[in-house]
Amino acid sequence: MTDLSHERVPYTGLIEEKVDSQELFKGHFLQAFRDTVRLPSSALAKREYVVHPGAVMVIPLLEGDDGQVQMVLERQFRYPIGQVMIEFPAGKLDPGEDCFHCAQRELLEETGYSATHWAHAGVLHPVIAYSTEFIDIWFARGLSAGSQKLDEGEFLDVFTANMTQLLQWCAQGQVTDGKTLTGALWLQNVLSGAWSLEWQEVSIA
Structure with missing residues (x-):
């Protein structure tokens, strides 16, 4: 098992950067989006997700x-x-x-x-x-x-x-x-x- 006890800083190398965003749906209290993101490798990918008010x-x-x-x-x-x-x-x-x-x-x-x-x-x-x-x-x-x-x-x-x-x-x-x-x-x-x-x-x- 990998020992991660020494890791005390955010994993900044894993963060994806939003490049573009498209609204797919807007309902009474939910919204759905499809974003284009730049991966840590610099390649582009799509992310679909729902925005919820909490x-x-x-x-x-x-x-x-x-x-x-x-x-x-x-x-x-x-x-x-x-x-x-x-x-x-x-x-x-x-x-x-x-x-x-x-x-x-x-x-x-x-x-x-x-x-x-x-x-x-x-x-x-x-x-x-x-x-x-x-x-x-x-x-x-x-x-x-x-x-x-x-x-x-x-x-x-x-x-x-x-x-x-x-x-x-x-x-x-x-x-x-x-x-x-x-x-x-x-x-x-x-x-x-x-x-x-x-x-x-x-x-x-």
Whole structure:
């Protein structure tokens, strides 16, 4: 195995330079492009990709009196693959919206919950081969139940599960959504104490 521990600088020799760009499609919130790029070898190549506005995912934690932690999850039909998926609450950024506000908004709209404590975990790039999409990952606790504010045409089944159940679903292939699999990994490490979070208290309007 190659030892890369000494590498501490960007791999500038791998960067591709955009020479030309052609818009192929412009939809409601997605755009597709075909770019001409110059490779590190100086040869030219084509790159087709989708521009996405970015999104957030929230891992909402319900802490019981017995100390057991439950996660708030959703079931949602995803048309492109024709399946009902188990997912953490998530949604795309509105134009000009910051990620934290989006996380608060999506949690309330999709689940009806508001949270008093929030922690930013990190960023996920789910489809680096053909999309600019990033997903900002947030944890939320101190949950208060309220009413959902779903978009027109949006249908969700909100439910709770514990860590054992979630990991079992991941192992059995019942959870195949990439962001939720990443969320499960992050949560497992947080609950074990291997990874830390910096929690901040936020007042609920």
